[in-house]
Amino acid sequence: MLDPVISVKNIKKSYGKKTVLDGINFEVTKGSIFALLGENGAGKTTMVRILSTLMKADGGVATIGGYDTNRESTSVKKMISLTGQYAAVDGLLTGEENLLMMGRLNHLDRKTVKKRAAELLEQFDLQKAAKKRVQSYSGGMRRRLDIAISLIADPDVIFLDEPTTGLDPRSRKSMWHMIQRLAESGVTIFLTTQYLEEADQLADKIAVISEGKIVEEGTAEELKRIVGEEKVAFTFSDMASCRKARDLLGGQMDVNEWSVIVTTEGSPQNMRGLLNTLHEYGTEPVSFAFRHPTLDDVFMEITSDDKKGAVVSE
Numbered sequence: 001m002l003d004p005v006i007s008v009k010n011i012k013k014s015y016g017k018k019t020v021l022d023g024i025n026f027e028v029t030k031g032s033i034f035a036l037l038g039e040n041g042a043g044k045t046t047m048v049r050i051l052s053t054l055m056k057a058d059g060g061v062a063t064i065g066g067y068d069t070n071r072e073s074t075s076v077k078k079m080i081s082l083t084g085q086y087a088a089v090d091g092l093l094t095g096e097e098n099l100l101m102m103g104r105l106n107h108l109d110r111k112t113v114k115k116r117a118a119e120l121l122e123q124f125d126l127q128k129a130a131k132k133r134v135q136s137y138s139g140g141m142r143r144r145l146d147i148a149i150s151l152i153a154d155p156d157v158i159f160l161d162e163p164t165t166g167l168d169p170r171s172r173k174s175m176w177h178m179i180q181r182l183a184e185s186g187v188t189i190f191l192t193t194q195y196l197e198e199a200d201q202l203a204d205k206i207a208v209i210s211e212g213k214i215v216e217e218g219t220a221e222e223l224k225r226i227v228g229e230e231k232v233a234f235t236f237s238d239m240a241s242c243r244k245a246r247d248l249l250g251g252q253m254d255v256n257e258w259s260v261i262v263t264t265e266g267s268p269q270n271m272r273g274l275l276n277t278l279h280e281y282g283t284e285p286v287s288f289a290f291r292h293p294t295l296d297d298v299f300m301e302i303t304s305d306d307k308k309g310a311v312v313s314e
């Protein structure tokens, strides 16, 4: 197994009497995209603040590149970059000026900063807007500039705290594309999100946080397997055929759709067997459609197991 670049062991944090992180453990492999998924107030930002040395945990150990975020914060800061509410984007400056300013604040020499700023403006599709004041930028452009700024000093790890919250669908897709390209360039990405689809699209590994604990962890596919196998829905032209098919195949019947939903176990033989059985008994479906479990199903399943009354996000 590859060395983890981020390692979190038994991290705890409370605000007054309210426990927000209650013994969090996970590891993030170098060059991967890790998503911390959780509903509003689950503690995602608190975790990011601890990892990025902005806040101290009450207990446990978190390291980045082997450096302790608590005791070796200067070394940690050299490796990481934060975006979102933390980055200081100046609306009165142009996009390019913001990048140049941040480069100098990071003690890069003038020539390097200029070159890097030009690369980033291109990478984040901001060339045309480079000489315009940031206050005229759309939400999506600001968000892209924000990430570009955070990359000026070539960090090893970048934290993206809810990078697409509030963006329209098109800007969200374009942001996903950029995050993927970023990961391909070798940067380790720690992402927090409340969007299941976002974690599904982007993350190599997902950890679901609920009530201060990691309640599940794995790839999107592994998490989806928790809620069961792929299913197929056979639809019929009338209710009588639908009932007959249910008697033959078992499974669940959807009376509104005149369909029967059964597990395929992802196997072609199984699928062929189901179709043959229907054919033998003269019950031909008018259509069929596969139903893949989604991360929404996973989230519902995990949080509904929670007897403490966690609220499930839409």
Ligand SMILES: Nc1ncnc2c1ncn2[C@@H]1O[C@H](COP(=O)(O)OP(=O)(O)OP(=O)(O)O)[C@@H](O)[C@H]1O
Pocket (backbone or CB within 6 Å): 015, 020, 038, 039, 040, 041, 042, 043, 044, 045, 046, 047, 194
């Ligand atoms: N400085 C603070 N003092 C007291 N309570 C806080 C503080 N910061 C956060 N909290 C509370 O801790 C809980 C976790 O907050 P946090 O911001 O980490 O959650 P989150 O998962 O990032 O949520 P969101 O998706 O809404 O940003 C919330 O109930 C929040 O109200």
